[in-house]
Amino acid sequence: MTSPTPLVDIRGLEKRFDLSGSLLEQISFKNGRFHRKQEAVHAINGVDLQVQKGEALCVVGESGCGKSTVARTVMGLLSPSGGEIYYDGERIDNLDGKEVLPYRRKMQMIFQNPYASLNPRMTIQQTLEEPIRFHHPDWDADRVKEKVTEVMQSVGIDPDWGSRFGHEFSGGQRQRIAIARALAVDPEFIVADEPISALDVSIQAQVLNLLMDAQQKRNLTYLFITHDLAVVEHFGTRVAVMYLGRVCELADTKTLFSTPRHPYTQALLSAIPKLEDDRPNHIRLQGEVPTPVNLPSGCVFHGRCPYANERCRQEIPQLIATDEGAQVACHAVEEGRL
Amino acid sequence: MTTATISRWDRFRDSFLWYSFKRDKIAIVSFLVLVLMVAAAVFAPLLAPTDPYDLAQINIMNSELPPVGMSGADAAFPLGTDAQGRDMLSTILYGTRVSLLIGFGAVVLQAVLGILFGLLAGYLGGRVDSILMRIADVQLSFSTLMVAIIVGAVFKASFGNLMFGEIAIYMLIFIIGVAEWPQIARTVRASVLAEKKKEYVDAAKVMGFGTRRIMFRHILPNTLSPIFVIATVQIANAIISEAALSFLGLGMPETQPSLGSLIKSGFDYIQSGSWWITLIPGLVLVVLVLVINLLGDWLRDVMNPRLYKG
Amino acid sequence: MALLEVKDLDVRFAVRGGDLTALRGISFSLDKGERLGLVGESGAGKSVAAFSILNLIARPGYIAGGQILFEGKDLAAMSERELRKIRGNRIAMIFQDPMMTLNPVLSIGTQMVEAIKAHRRISTKDARAIALSKLNKVQIPSPEKRLDQYPHELSGGMRQRVIIAIALLLDPEIIIADEPTTALDVTIQAEIMALLLELCEQDNVALMLITHDLGVVSQVTQRMLVMYSGRIIEQGSTREIINDAQHPYTQGLINALPQMGEPGERLFQIPGSMPSLKNVPTGCPFHPRCKFATEQCKRTMPEYVRSGNVDVACYEVSNLIEQEKHMQESEQ
Numbered sequence: 001m002t003s004p005t006p007l008v009d010i011r012g013l014e015k016r017f018d019l020s021g022s023l024l025e026q027i028s029f030k031n032g033r034f035h036r037k038q039e040a041v042h043a044i045n046g047v048d049l050q051v052q053k054g055e056a057l058c059v060v061g062e063s064g065c066g067k068s069t070v071a072r073t074v075m076g077l078l079s080p081s082g083g084e085i086y087y088d089g090e091r092i093d094n095l096d097g098k099e100v101l102p103y104r105r106k107m108q109m110i111f112q113n114p115y116a117s118l119n120p121r122m123t124i125q126q127t128l129e130e131p132i133r134f135h136h137p138d139w140d141a142d143r144v145k146e147k148v149t150e151v152m153q154s155v156g157i158d159p160d161w162g163s164r165f166g167h168e169f170s171g172g173q174r175q176r177i178a179i180a181r182a183l184a185v186d187p188e189f190i191v192a193d194e195p196i197s198a199l200d201v202s203i204q205a206q207v208l209n210l211l212m213d214a215q216q217k218r219n220l221t222y223l224f225i226t227h228d229l230a231v232v233e234h235f236g237t238r239v240a241v242m243y244l245g246r247v248c249e250l251a252d253t254k255t256l257f258s259t260p261r262h263p264y265t266q267a268l269l270s271a272i273p274k275l276e277d278d279r280p281n282h283i284r285l286q287g288e289v290p291t292p293v294n295l296p297s298g299c300v301f302h303g304r305c306p307y308a309n310e311r312c313r314q315e316i317p318q319l320i321a322t323d324e325g326a327q328v329a330c331h332a333v334e335e336g337r338l
Numbered sequence: 339m340t341t342a343t344i345s346r347w348d349r350f351r352d353s354f355l356w357y358s359f360k361r362d363k364i365a366i367v368s369f370l371v372l373v374l375m376v377a378a379a380v381f382a383p384l385l386a387p388t389d390p391y392d393l394a395q396i397n398i399m400n401s402e403l404p405p406v407g408m409s410g411a412d413a414a415f416p417l418g419t420d421a422q423g424r425d426m427l428s429t430i431l432y433g434t435r436v437s438l439l440i441g442f443g444a445v446v447l448q449a450v451l452g453i454l455f456g457l458l459a460g461y462l463g464g465r466v467d468s469i470l471m472r473i474a475d476v477q478l479s480f481s482t483l484m485v486a487i488i489v490g491a492v493f494k495a496s497f498g499n500l501m502f503g504e505i506a507i508y509m510l511i512f513i514i515g516v517a518e519w520p521q522i523a524r525t526v527r528a529s530v531l532a533e534k535k536k537e538y539v540d541a542a543k544v545m546g547f548g549t550r551r552i553m554f555r556h557i558l559p560n561t562l563s564p565i566f567v568i569a570t571v572q573i574a575n576a577i578i579s580e581a582a583l584s585f586l587g588l589g590m591p592e593t594q595p596s597l598g599s600l601i602k603s604g605f606d607y608i609q610s611g612s613w614w615i616t617l618i619p620g621l622v623l624v625v626l627v628l629v630i631n632l633l634g635d636w637l638r639d640v641m642n643p644r645l646y647k648g
Numbered sequence: 649m650a651l652l653e654v655k656d657l658d659v660r661f662a663v664r665g666g667d668l669t670a671l672r673g674i675s676f677s678l679d680k681g682e683r684l685g686l687v688g689e690s691g692a693g694k695s696v697a698a699f700s701i702l703n704l705i706a707r708p709g710y711i712a713g714g715q716i717l718f719e720g721k722d723l724a725a726m727s728e729r730e731l732r733k734i735r736g737n738r739i740a741m742i743f744q745d746p747m748m749t750l751n752p753v754l755s756i757g758t759q760m761v762e763a764i765k766a767h768r769r770i771s772t773k774d775a776r777a778i779a780l781s782k783l784n785k786v787q788i789p790s791p792e793k794r795l796d797q798y799p800h801e802l803s804g805g806m807r808q809r810v811i812i813a814i815a816l817l818l819d820p821e822i823i824i825a826d827e828p829t830t831a832l833d834v835t836i837q838a839e840i841m842a843l844l845l846e847l848c849e850q851d852n853v854a855l856m857l858i859t860h861d862l863g864v865v866s867q868v869t870q871r872m873l874v875m876y877s878g879r880i881i882e883q884g885s886t887r888e889i890i891n892d893a894q895h896p897y898t899q900g901l902i903n904a905l906p907q908m909g910e911p912g913e914r915l916f917q918i919p920g921s922m923p924s925l926k927n928v929p930t931g932c933p934f935h936p937r938c939k940f941a942t943e944q945c946k947r948t949m950p951e952y953v954r955s956g957n958v959d960v961a962c963y964e965v966s967n968l969i970e971q972e973k974h975m976q977e978s979e980q
Contacts, residue, residue: 062833062834062835063833072540075544076543076544077540077543077544100546104546105546107544108544109540109541109544111537111540113537116536116538117537117540117541118538119538119542119559119560121559122556122559130545130547130555131545134547135546170921171921173921178541181541185545200689200690200922201689201862201901201904201905202689202901202904202917202921203689204906205904205905205906205915205916205917205918206917206918206919208906208915209914209915209917212912212914213914227833227834228906229834230905230907231906233911234906234907234909234911234912234915235906254911267835268834268835271837271838272834272863273837273841273861273863273864273867274863274866274907275862275863275890275907275908276866277863277866277867278866278887279842279845280838280841280842280845280868282838282839282842285835287789288803288805289833357664
């Protein structure tokens with residue numbers, strides 16, 4: 001990837017969630033001595049990602065891999081425990097109050113659950129007007145109304161329905177409204193956190209099409225978080241596969257699906273049930289995902305990896321470039337064992 | 339779709355609230371009785387045959403007349419008179435007015451304090467939460483009556499009896515409001531904790547909205563149902579608290595009687611056979627508190643989010 | 649005779665403002681050892697269908713008509729006592745949420761022993777032995793340890809394995825699995841599905857799999873039912889339906905899958921969404937979203953027509969079949 005400045009640049013991002021509570025709760029009395037025990041969930045452990053202008057970077061992985069935490073940290077809903085986030089060359093993870101406002105307009109987010117992401121006590125009109133008024137205090141009422149009508153039409157919601165409340169709409173329509181709210185402030189960059197996984201199959205296609213249309217018309221850049229690899233193959237420009245808070249493979253969508261290199265990516269791809277299958281034919285992995293409280297040493301995947309050796313148990317693999325132009329964090333690939 | 343605008347009235351008529359109200363006889367009867375009592379209290383100056391506050395209208399010769407239907411009754415005083423010769427009907431109407439005013443006033447004060455502190459504690463969390471909730475715990479560990487007795491005694495001592503009579507109503511509102519706010523604060527805090535995890539709050543944060551806007555415009559409206567339920571019950575509690583204080587002589591003075599002070603003033607005459615002076619206001623108080631509590635129970639059932647989502 | 653035969657099942661919900669019809673004229677059968685998929689989007693009535701087979705729909709739902717014949721006996725007309733002998737014993741059920749089956753305050757072993765003893769006169773020791781053998785069967789690591797563990801100590805995938813072991817405890821003839829893997833991750837889902845398939849084949853247990861995932865249906869089942877708005881609109885051989893769906897809704901459902909589209913291109917989409925039970929359209933419930941809809945579709949519900957090994961309820965399909973017949977006749 002040789003591009004001037006990436007739109008969003010995530011460098012060495014780390015996020016820990018403290019489990020141990022206040023100081024008093026940490027202290028325990030054992031064997032005649034006071035101990036201070038601190039426990040934390042290591043949700044993200046050193047993630048580097050660059051989102052280029054105009055692309056849709058998909059982050060995939062199973063629950064607990066830290067993909068949603070990446071999304072929420074980028075949007076400033078969580079503050080990182082380590083690392084830096086840049087937007088268009090400017091560092092944004094340490095801004096406060098007023099300084100962050102311009103980025104709130106440029107960066108927007110779409111959430112997973114359309115049943116919870118609309119305020120139940122606000123009409124659709126109010127939901128969509130509020131952000132516009134907030135970010136454009138100089139606009140008059142007509143201009144605001146015009147903008148609301150425009151975004152409602154662009155997501156396929158009849159502007160006459162503005163006086164209704166969220167619960168009067170179906171899941172798919174609610175997600176359209178949530179997309180309209182994000183588009184209302186004319187963002188450049190949208191983080192979509194599992195935007196279709198709560199929807200039915202036929203509705204998923206509608207929303208996915210809507211997101212692709214919006215990308216073309218408004219020249220948007222997406223960071224798309226999902227667990228559904230079929231969606232990634234269709235939607236993504238590039239894919240980052242995450243496991244236990246680390247990126248284990250990063251590649252162009254085509255490359256990843258045709259020649260997955262990391263053993264975890266291979267297992268994940270084989271596990272998607274396909275229409276042409278007559279039987280499940282996935283790669284069997286040993287065990288289950290370890291908890292992110294006590295991270296395994298070395299490669300986080302070594303406990304389940306059929307190719308793991310002593311080095312994998314000791315040393316954390318770094319992302320290295322492959323011949324296909326992908327990046328893989330795997331000792332076996334590096335050594336040519338795989 | 340053609341039906342573009344749906345009025346609030348249509349929405350209400352279509353709502354679960356109205357539907358279950360129509361089917362619940364207890365709720366309907368309670369509501370009607372309450373409306374009747376509130377209306378009677380509000381329009382007391384128009385409805386009451388005499389003004390019990392106006393000493394010129396009182397004739398001591400008329401004291402302790404029994405209600406109509408008993409021997410010695412006077413048709414001018416349908417519910418009889420009290421020891422000072424005041425018309426019982428008028429005093430009860432005015433007394434209900436005072437009791438309701440204190441009940442509503444105290445709950446408004448409770449709600450203002452409770453909502454403010456509950457929102458702050460729930461939304462900001464951390465140290466603010468710990469401090470506010472510890473204060474609430476301490477506050478709750480004193481009984482309302484104890485606080486009221488102390489404050490009331492101090493007020494009485496410092497302002498004197500005459501002055502006290504004038505400010506008594508505000509003092510009672512203040513005491514009951516301040517003593518009971520933690521009830522509402524806890525309810526608000528619990529719903530705020532549940533609401534703030536929802537994605538619409540995240541969406542508001544992502545928009546860059548400030549903390550105050552998110553708390554009051556986005557979260558508060560979604561915590562109103564439980565506040566509404568608890569506020570109804572708290573009105574009944576406040577009326578009872580006021581009656582108890584007045585009965586102990588720490589509440590409304592006899593010149594400006596509430597239901598509680600009416601009961602107290604009649605209590606001395608129960609032995610001498612003038613039972614109506616105590617019993618009738620007592621009945622009114624019981625009915626008033628009962629219908630409010632019944633309505634509160636009904637509201638709680640209807641608004642229980644586990645039974646009905648909307 | 650089929651092991652399970654559902655005939656013209658109608659299920660309604662009594663709510664304010666009258667009855668809502670959740671299932672209308674559902675008919676299908678399940679043979680011994682057969683694996684049947686039940687597909688549809690949320691609100692189509694798949695779960696209601698599953699629950700009503702065991703006569704488990706809670707009020708305000710009720711079975712308004714039709715028969716559910718299990719080995720010739722009608723479950724819809726059976727007393728609660730007789731039903732209890734069949735539920736969990738002859739027909740077992742697996743839910744999406746393991747915590748619907750597992751009691752959080754009892755150990756796994758206690759719950760399994762209890763389930764066996766509810767149906768068989770057997771000593772606790774023997775029951776525990778059966779429980780252990782079933783846990784072995786679902787390939788749980790260190791099964792002896794699991795017996796004394798509590799549900800919250802197990803991971804999601806492990807819990808679902810325990811649920812399957814519990815379903816297998818009394819060697820049922822039928823397992824009804826309602827979205828058994830929806831809450832699980834892709835890799836775990838694959839494991840559980842493979843396990844379920846393996847076990848059913850081993851013991852010749854019939855499986856009724858309720859899911860929205862067409863890929864899973866394709867991998868696991870032999871026949872499938874497609875439901876829409878409380879009706880079965882297409883049923884027959886899974887392979888035939890997946891490869892060449894007849895009903896416009898099934899076609900749309902399959903073509904809307906991201907893997908069916910060209911990367912980066914718009915996906916095929918069915919306009920609109922499934923009607924709610926409160927306002928099911930007249931005639932064919934799919935007609936407002938169907939590009940083939942005619943006046944006839946708006947008026948009456950189409951009858952089933954047979955095409956290959958598939959039954960379809962669609963006027964467009966029956967017209968096409970008619971035309972084909974005419975063509976063949978005129979050629980002859």
